[in-house]
Amino acid sequence: MGSPELANLYQQVILDHSKRKKGFGLAEGGVAESHQLNPTCGDEITLRLHLADDDTIERISWEGAGCSISMASASLLSELVPGLTRDEARERIALFREMMRSKGAGVEDDEPLGDAAALEGVSRYVARVKCAMLGWVAFEDTLSLSS
Amino acid sequence: MTIHDLSETPTTGAPRTDTLGDEEALRLRGDFPALHQSVNGHPLVYLDSGATSQKPFVVLDAERRYLETTNAAVHRGAHALAAAATELFEEARARVAAFVGVREDEIVWTSNATEGINLVAYAFSNASAGRGGSAAERFRLGEGDEIVVTEAEHHSNLVPWQELAFRTGATLRFVPVDDEGVITAEAASEVIGERTRVLAFTHVSNVTGAVSPVDEIVRMAHAVGALVVLDACQSAPHLPLDLAALDVDFAVFSGHKMLAPTGIGVLYGRSGLLNAMPPFLTGGSMITTVTMERSEYLPAPQRFEAGTQRVSQAIALADAVRYLQAVGMDRIAAHERALGERLLAGLADIPGVRVLGPLDAARRTGLAAIDVDGVHAHDVGQYLDDRGVAARVGHHCAQPLHRRLGVTASTRASTYLYNTTADVDAFLEGVAGVRSFFGEA
Numbered sequence: 078m079g080s081p082e083l084a085n086l087y088q089q090v091i092l093d094h095s096k097r098k099k100g101f102g103l104a105e106g107g108v109a110e111s112h113q114l115n116p117t118c119g120d121e122i123t124l125r126l127h128l129a130d131d132d133t134i135e136r137i138s139w140e141g142a143g144c145s146i147s148m149a150s151a152s153l154l155s156e157l158v159p160g161l162t163r164d165e166a167r168e169r170i171a172l173f174r175e176m177m178r179s180k181g182a183g184v185e186d187d188e189p190l191g192d193a194a195a196l197e198g199v200s201r202y203v204a205r206v207k208c209a210m211l212g213w214v215a216f217e218d219t220l221s222l223s224s
Numbered sequence: 225m226t227i228h229d230l231s232e233t234p235t236t237g238a239p240r241t242d243t244l245g246d247e248e249a250l251r252l253r254g255d256f257p258a259l260h261q262s263v264n265g266h267p268l269v270y271l272d273s274g275a276t277s278q279k280p281f282v283v284l285d286a287e288r289r290y291l292e293t294t295n296a297a298v299h300r301g302a303h304a305l306a307a308a309a310t311e312l313f314e315e316a317r318a319r320v321a322a323f324v325g326v327r328e329d330e331i332v333w334t335s336n337a338t339e340g341i342n343l344v345a346y347a348f349s350n351a352s353a354g355r356g357g358s359a360a361e362r363f364r365l366g367e368g369d370e371i372v373v374t375e376a377e378h379h380s381n382l383v384p385w386q387e388l389a390f391r392t393g394a395t396l397r398f399v400p401v402d403d404e405g406v407i408t409a410e411a412a413s414e415v416i417g418e419r420t421r422v423l424a425f426t427h428v429s430n431v432t433g434a435v436s437p438v439d440e441i442v443r444m445a446h447a448v449g450a451l452v453v454l455d456a457c458q459s460a461p462h463l464p465l466d467l468a469a470l471d472v473d474f475a476v477f478s479g480h481k482m483l484a485p486t487g488i489g490v491l492y493g494r495s496g497l498l499n500a501m502p503p504f505l506t507g508g509s510m511i512t513t514v515t516m517e518r519s520e521y522l523p524a525p526q527r528f529e530a531g532t533q534r535v536s537q538a539i540a541l542a543d544a545v546r547y548l549q550a551v552g553m554d555r556i557a558a559h560e561r562a563l564g565e566r567l568l569a570g571l572a573d574i575p576g577v578r579v580l581g582p583l584d585a586a587r588r589t590g591l592a593a594i595d596v597d598g599v600h601a602h603d604v605g606q607y608l609d610d611r612g613v614a615a616r617v618g619h620h621c622a623q624p625l626h627r628r629l630g631v632t633a634s635t636r637a638s639t640y641l642y643n644t645t646a647d648v649d650a651f652l653e654g655v656a657g658v659r660s661f662f663g664e665a
Contacts (some may be wrong), residue, residue, distance in 0.1 A: 079661055080264060083610040087603075092663055118602050118618045119632040141634065144602035145662065207603060 086147065086198040086205075090153075095145035100155025104138035111218035113211050114211075120147045122211050126219035134158045134166055137216060144208050146199055151212030153193040163220055170217050177206045225384050226580040238608045243558035244551070246644040253642040255280040273429055274458060274591050274638030276480045283483055285538045286543035292445055298535055299509055299526070311569075313535050316542035317525070319598045319643050320490060323545045324456075324475070326468035332497065333490040333538055334524040337457045338380040340476035340491035341424070343528060344453055345384040347501035348422065352392045356502035360599025362451070363501060365392040370419040372450070374399040374407045376429045376436075379621040381455045386422055394421070398624075404582045405432045405629050409440035416441075427475075428458035431622050431634070432581025433564065433588035435459075442471050452498070457481060460490075461640070462560055462589050464553040467492050479537065483544035488537035491528070498524030505530045509606065548641075556641045560590030563639040572653035576659050580629050591638035593620065594655065598664035599631035607661055608635070608654045615651065 079087070079209040103110075107125035114121045120143030129135040136159045139151050158166055169189055176184045176194070187194035199209045244252070253259050259276045261268050270278060290312065296305035306373045314328070321328040334340040350356065351363035365371070371385050373395050389396040399415045402408055407425060423445040428435050438454065445452045454475040459465055463483035465480060467475050474497070479488035493501070503510060503521055505528040512520040521527045548556065565585040571577050574598035582588060594603050605617035616636040619626045626632060637651045659665035 078657065079607060080608050082264070083607065087662070096663070118600075119623070119626075120602070144600035146602070161606070202606070205606070206603070223473075 086172060086202065088195045088198065090195045090208035091149040091190055092145065092150035098148055098152040100136065100138050100152065101140060102138060103140050109140070109219035109222035111215040111222065115207050116212055118144070120144060120208060122147065122151055122215050124140055124212060124215035124219060132163065134161050141211065143211065146205055147208040147211045150196055150209045153196065154212050154216060157191045157193055163224065166220060170213055173213055174210065176200060177209055186219040237411045242555065243562060244555055244641060244652055249559060249642055249644050257281065259642060263612040264610050269613045269647045271639060271641035271643065271647060272614045272616050273653055274636060277461065277483050277640055278642065279483055279485065280547055282547055283540045283544045287485060287540040290536050290539050298533055304530040307338065309535060312539050313533065316538045319542040319545055323334050323549065324460065324492060325468045327495065329525060330492055330495050332493065332528045333533060334489040334491050335487055335534065336489035337455065337478040338491055341453065342384045342656050343491055343504040344474050345388040346504040349388055350392050350502040356500065359500040359657040360502055365394040365421055367393040368419060369394040369421045372399065372415055372420050374425045376403045376405060376407050376625050377426055378430055378455065381424050381426060382426040401628055405580060406434045406582055407436045407623055409437045412441045413444055416444045416447055416448060416450065420445065420448050422451045422453065424453040426455040428589050429581065430458050431494045431593050431620050431625050433591040434581050435587060438470050458589065463557045473497055479544065483547060484541035488534050488541045493524065495524065495535065503527050506586050537607055551641060559586065559641060560580055560639050563645065564588060564590035564592065565641055566645055566648045567637060570648065571655065574656050576665060577655060580634055591636060593634040593636040595631045595634050596655065596658055599658055599662045601635045603662060604635040604658050607658050608651065611650065613650055613654050
């Protein structure tokens, strides 16, 4: 049993994604790859960016090991990004980062984040924000590397 | 140098027994203001003293009193405050020296154990670069020489030796741990040899709590003429420690893990060795004569204490030591051993939990790091924190040992004199609930 705060942090959608990870397994090809490490706990993620012919995002593929927050966050990101343009992707990253830095206050409109909005509870726990950001930082890095 | 009478130290008036027991531990807890608070709606259960300990009023008061009444630069100035500050600073050194069974001129103040290890490593490095004259001969390293560490080391007792090897051309070798993650004399004997010049290892592992066979390893190292550096960070706060009896050449520990403030640590070195070593940090207060071209250096310990020192912290460390002595290190060790036994026995009953290190409580101190099947240490720590239980999660600055034990991170509970069986039980109850919360059981 945990407190309501803990239940809010570990929502069912997060626990589900941490166990059944979307986009998991590095796919062949891709235009850029990024490896990100959280040195305090050893969490790591390697992420590849796959683009469609029109330069929109086809998908991301990734692998890694870490806590449920880092794994779920990368999984939720994988669901969110297919079909986005680069600019839309950067906007989503900026919005997610704003939410993570909100110390529990959230953002005005989390709609563009889809199910990843469920990670809002992480922002109350400063020590866990890095975990949630890991996959998104890797994704951001691949966007820079490939532009 | 006067050492204050131990009876001055405020502590429990109960008759002394061989161990503290819960009742006395709870009374001692009254001396630690940080332990009287709620976290996430629960009374704080602090089980992270292996990382840093909480501080009793006598230590907090000592630092404040010094700053309010005596604050001045030490070893310089002729005014009354400077003289009083210097006396307190050197009294503190004498008390800490006596605490670990060595002479006061063999105690060098550092910021922490990490700085102490770097000081020794840089003395080797500077000697290898030609500094220190003929006296520093035994600190010169080059190709063919070997620096030996173990696979169980904290990064602070590994990385400085890696860097020293890179700078000097010496080879860094390591003593592998056994399948339980323990340093054995047998494994050490296979690595220590004629080429070994320096051997650095931990007295007590910060991950497994296993106590190293110091006597045997020191004998082997000395038989081949190697110098021994002991990491006493997890022993000095928790066990009676006699560095002279252990016959090590150098030892380090940190004040903040033994009830003192941050920013103060201790390097012990044999007097003959310290005085033969070229300095590490150089500047004011460590010299005799300075010209525009060159300088002569003071004997140890001042030769290693350049710049304005951490005076209030050193004085507070002496008060921490006085507090520990009044309680009795043997009794603290016995209390933590009992807590460690309960911890191990309780963890053995929880399905899906693996304790890192030997499962025999007699071979370890009062801490335990665990791997919970299917749940990452960060999540375990979060779940425990939700219940007010403060444990350490991560690799505890010992990545190679975690890798050897087949995990990337673990969750560690570490006890101290202010912990009780109820604290251990709170940890065990938390751990017992983790896997079902995360859908693993």
